[in-house]
Amino acid sequence: MHESYTGLEIAIIGMSGRFPKADTLSEFWDNLIHGRESIEFLSEREIEALGLDDSIVKNPNYVPAGTRIRNVEAFDASFFGFSPKEVVIMDPQQKVFLECAWEAIENAGYDIQRCNRNIGVFAGENMNTYILHILKNKPALFQEIDDVQAEIGNDKDYLSSRVSYKLGLEGPSMTIQSACSSSLVAVHTACRSLLAGECDMALAGGICIRVPQIKGYIYQEGGLFSKDGHCRPFDKAAQGSVFGSGAGIVLLKRLEDAIQDNDHIYAVIKGSAINNDGKNKVGYAAPSVDGQANVVKDAQEFAEVHPRTISYVEAHGTATKIGDPIEVSALNEVFRDKTSDKHFCALGSVKSNIGHLGAASGIVGLIKTVLAMEHQIIPPTLHFTAPNPELNLADSPFYINTKPEHWNVQNGTLRRAGVSSFGVGGTNAHLILEEYPQQRYIPENTPEEQLILLSAKTQESLQAYKQSLKEFIANKSDLRLCDISYNLAMGRSAFACRFACTANSMEELSKKLENPYEIEIKHHGDKKRKIAFLFPGQGIQYVNMGLELYNKEPVFRKFMDCCLQHLLEYTGVEYRDFLFAEETPESNRKLTSTVYAQPLMFCLEYSLAKTLMEYGIEPDIMVGHSLGEYVAAALSNVFSLKQALQIVLERAKRMQAMPQGSMLSILQPVEAVRGTLTEGLSIAADNMVNSCVVSGPPDIVQEYAGKLDELGWFHKMLNTSHAYHSRMMEPAAKSFRSFLDGFQMNRPNKPYISNLYGKQMDCQVTAEYWAEHMLSTVRFRESIEPLMNKGYIFMEVGPGKSLINAVQKSAAQLGHEVDIVQCLADKKSGFTQDSILALMGKLWARGANLSWEMLFGKQKFNRIALPTYPYQRKRYWLDVASVKQEPSDSERNVQEFLYQPCWNIYDGMLKEKNNAENVLRVAVVFYRTTEQRSMIKKLPYQGKLVLVHLGTQAFQRQTGSSYCLKLDCPEEYAQLFATLKEEGIHVTDILYLASAFDSSGDLLDFAQRQKFYSIYYFALSSIAKAIKKNKIVHEICIFVFTNNAFMVNSEQKICNYEKSIIRGVCIVGQQEYTNLRFGLLDLENPNDLASVVLSRKLSVKESVIAYRGGKVYQLRYEKCECRNEQARTTLRKNGTYLITGGYGGIAVTLAEYIIHQVKATLILVGRRKLCPKSEWEVWLKKNQSHPDYNIIKNMFELERLGSVVEYVQADMADVNQLKQLILTLQNDHVKINGIIHCAGIFGSGEIEYAENTSVCNVLDTKIVSAKLLCDFAVEIQPDFVILCSSLSAVLGGIGNADYSAANQYYDQIANYLNSSKQLCISSVNWDEWQEVGMAERLKRKREKQAIMVSQTVSEE
Secondary structure (H helix, E strand, O other): OOOOOOOOOEEEEEEEEEEOOEOOHHHHHHHHHOOOOOOEEOOHHHHHHHOOOHHHHOOOOEEOEEEOOOOOOEEOHHHHOOOHHHHHOOOHHHHHHHHHHHHHHHHOOOOOOOOOOOEEEEEEEOOOOHHHHHHHHOHHHHHOOOHHHHHHHHOHHHHHHHHHHHHOOOOOEEEOOEOEOHHHHHHHHHHHHHHOOOOOEEEEEEEEOOOOOOOOEEOOOOOOEOOOOOOOOOEOOOOOEOEEOEEEEEEEEEHHHHHHOOOOOOEEEEEEEEEEOOOOOOOOOOOOHHHHHHHHHHHHHHHOOOHHHOOEEEOOOOOOOOHHHHHHHHHHHHHHOOOOOOOOEEEEOOHHHHOEOHHHHHHHHHHHHHHHHHHOEEOOOOOOOOEOHHHOHHHOOEEOOOOOEEOOOOOOOOOEEEEEEEOOOOEEEEEEEEOOOOOOOOOOOOOOOEEEEEEEOOHHHHHHHHHHHHHHHHOOOOOOHHHHHHHHHHOOOOOOEEEEEEEOOHHHHHHHHHOHHHOEEEEOOOOOEEEEEEEOOOOOOOOOOOHHHHHHOHHHHHHHHHHHHHHHHHHOOOOHHHHOOOOOHHHHHHHHOHHHHHHHHHHHHHHHHHHHHHOOOOOOEEEEOOOHHHHHHHHOOOOOHHHHHHHHHHHHHHHHOOOOOEEEEEOOOHHHHHOOOOOOOEEEEEEEOOEEEEEEOHHHHHHHHHHHHHHOOOEEEOOOOOOOOOHHHHHHHHHHHHHHOOOOOOOOOOOEEOOOOOOEOOOOOOHHHHHHHHHOOEOHHHHHHHHOOOOEEEEEEEEOOHHHHHHHHHHHHHOOOOEEEEEEOOOOOOOOOOOHHHHHHHHHHOOEOOOHHHHHOOOOOOOOOOOOOOOOOEEOOOOOOOOOOOOOHHHOOHHHHOEEEEEEEOOOHHHOOHHHHOOOOEEEEEEOOHHHHHHHHHOOOOOEEEEEEEEOOOOEEEEOOEEEEEOOOHHHHHHHHHHHHHOOOOOOEEEEOOOOOOOOOOOOOHHHHHHHHHHHHHHHHHHHHHHHHOOOOOOEEEEEEEEOOOOOOOOOOOOOHHHHHHHHHHHHHHHHOOOEEEEEEEEOOHHHHHHOOOOHHHHOOOEEEEEEOOEEEEEEEEEOOOOOOOOOOOOOOOOEEEEEOOOOHHHHHHHHHHHHHOOOEEEEEEOOOOOOHHHHHHHHHHOOOOOOHHHHHHHHHHHHOOOEEEEEEOOOOOHHHHHHHHHHHHHOOOOOOEEEEOOOOOOOOOOOOOOHHHHHHHHHHHHHHHHHHHHHHHHHOOOEEEEEEEOHHHHOOOOOHHHHHHHHHHHHHHHHHHHOOOOOEEEEEEOOOOOOOHHHHHHHHHHOOOOOHHHOOOOO
């Protein structure tokens, strides 16, 4: 430490703040250095919106000025674990200060979740005006919430402890209130707490947010407020300040600790002091020369500094006629006591830039001074033209700089400054600040390649993080990549959404941050992921395997050399010559020999595993395949490395000496294969759910292969010389068992799974075990299946990816999602060898929590201020009601709401050529019928096609790029995309032809209706779910084909309106799966396919394109013109009207309307069985708490209005009940004059989670009923039919795919019957009804669980 240090110094190691017109420290400094004023003046519109009394606004002394911070209404509630209900009534000062606290700790380079939690919090805030705002505008809200919750969220007392609780900080937590000096008093108190050893680090600061942030004020002569809205500290024209909002916070640490920990030290607090004026002054609110002079003097004495060494003072500087002269007089008194020098100390006040920030003014002045010290520039004080004569600056140590000034000091001295803050009531604070000559530590022998880690709680935040880091490194020239790597790994918390990459330079890092295809981005839950090491067996070895890693990873090279040396000692053979050699037929032949292959595979896998463990990658479980189990056993200390190599050598020799044999891989489950085996064959390996290996004598295996051809089973002969894991190995196993008798083997001390038992090895390993292991089936499938749903990351520790491929395929077949990592290249894949750092990044990105301390070791790195967490804020705010209210919906002209669908000729982007986008495209084409298959060749698609037949056959590959799967089996869609992903096929498009040019069937027949739903709803939703399940995140365009599903013009003869339901999946699918883009193409005949242009631009926004008569049309919605002519239909006196959904709110509302217009008979149809009509009046008096009370009451009151009301029970989703209803009406000769179909149930939730039975119920309720009622209506020809559809048919809505689909049916059947003049029918796409309807019922249900956030939170 410097010789001038007293041992009582405190380092400022982190900072954060929100300032007027500046969201960050860099923006704040930019405003200061360029002399920008951040005070704002309200526009007339803003003044009007405040709703101020005219007596205020028209007052000639009204000044509409103030300062505000941006986006104060918004907060990242989910990041800090708040509920919307809780946060909307919380003081915004608590929310903003909490965000700043997190940022200050990250700014210092510390991870809150891993650093010492003995961190104190010391803070002050202004009076909470937000609660007054709530009480004024939403007083009823406080009747609905808990008093304690309201108090905790709004009282000053909880500012600091809220931060301590949310961040898990265990040091002292104190909220300090001394008016304007609160935040600087908090800094002083924090320093004392650090020196007393009460905490190891401390957050200190303050905040002031006024609500509304700017409302102006009435100027009074001699008061605190400025006459013209500008703050002029020390100027002769000074007449007061302007008040506003802001926040600041610093992270403090004892200087010696900060130096020891290599922290970035912004500045050093040499000393500080606080006091109070007492009563020796004019009045309570007045300042005191003595009080201020004493506090400055005390701070200098504590710091042991001479005033002549202080070259800048950040004054309280309120620009009042009394305040400025008193403050300068106090400073003069202290400085003149020790020096007579003049004009060596600049005097400034940040209030000239941003006004008075109340409790935050002191901390903001401190941050300004720290930034000035860091940049060695003193910013200008604004609006200074001539000094206030009462200051007597001409004969003082002080001067006012009006432009940026280099902060020069004498050689060998450090820059020093004083910072003052004085509170109304007389509590004064002053501190002495000194620059710290930052000495960057230069780490020795750091590799060029560095690992870069970023994580966030959401994908949006992660992308923002990448962008902010990219911009940061572009603007910094003195950064070291190793420091960035260290700070991101050690100084940031790990969240669910992660990014990892390696880079050798800033330029490479910048490119990888920009290009998502060059990096790993994974998303997982917050739960810690486990790691499984998988060790492959013989058969995938190749010359020079692991060579690249051997050359560039010293740790791997160390272990590999050790293994190879042991082999040399045992055999006298240099195995290195066989492994790392020029690739020739001879070298390849030698490495296929068991006697060389097995020892070298062991050496490679063991060395790689030890390297990973040396870097802190510890397996939670290990699984070896055949030979691979010996690696797991050696790592588990079953035997030593020397013993293991000797055992593997002997095993290889004995197996090599056995007669030749063959092995056959079969694509069938082991149970099916076992029943077909002939004498002499063995199951060598059970690898996957539908894959196993058979071994035996060559002639028997060859004969067996012919038998499999007859069965139609896919099989492949493996390139091996022996029949491993079969009875042909019995002589080798017997002699091997004798050899092992001389070895002492231990119980495993690390968990691994036995090939022999298919479960964890938890007993003493014996010679008999290894002998049986040589003969028996490798039970790999049984070994890995229990791990698949337990969050393991499967890592193949060996060449290639044979085992992780098996894991991934089995997982897909079992409906599990797994993460896999390949460590080394195989011979054919072209896999670019990852470094160990890159492997660590892949594991971490997949959710593994690794020990970065082992990576960075004991070497020191510099903590640096990197971009902090990018919050994804949402608006939680109660707005002030405007003076002029917008007219309610009921007051607006009905014409404003009415739109109608229309088909416009469309030729824009369709003129493009298919290859205009110049990208390599791969389309998966789904078809069902032979005709659809033949249509595929007509598609003008320029790219690769993968054909998938949807039928009754289980998933399998038919030819190279042709597959089949079961139409109604979602798991098989997932298998398909897993297979394509595994084979490296980058799907860009999906062409769904299964919905074009086929019969829809009879929708009133249950079986045919279920098949129809499978084609027109579930298959498409299964595709979307399969894409997500396989973690395919790049954009995919899904083109859906139908034929004549929409009535485009009056010339159209055919309309398959039922097919239109598929549009519901298209609209909502795009909303729920953000990487999927849907386009719907409705054709007239198969020849239209030749004209189709599959431009990706078509699906940027969900579109419906129709081809008719060689022309192309697009669906649009245009405003209707309301005509004054008499409507075509009128309500008839004594008419009869059938209304479904009879006891629902909408049905009752429409029924009331009819009754008020004419005396009529209403037949209301509903699902529930109610008591007879004759008993309604008596029943209502006795059953006021019954669930049916309101239903019966509504109908009873309808009848009392003078009409006849009949209630009929019928389930709208039940074909038989509806047919019976219609039959009854026909038999009773009831003349129906109008039908209003209101029945329906709300959507069953997001596509990803909705159950098929619920979806079918939603669809049936509307589709079946509409079909039957429309058929009935065509027969009886009522005056009108109204189908109550929904805007969801047009706009969709998350969770409403099935509801949107059902309403599509309403719209298109009505359009068809109306256009074809079969029926006078309309489908009305209602928005949410107020106080009635399904949306209202859903709302009431939610209100029972919580206060409706939508009442208090504006639309996001």
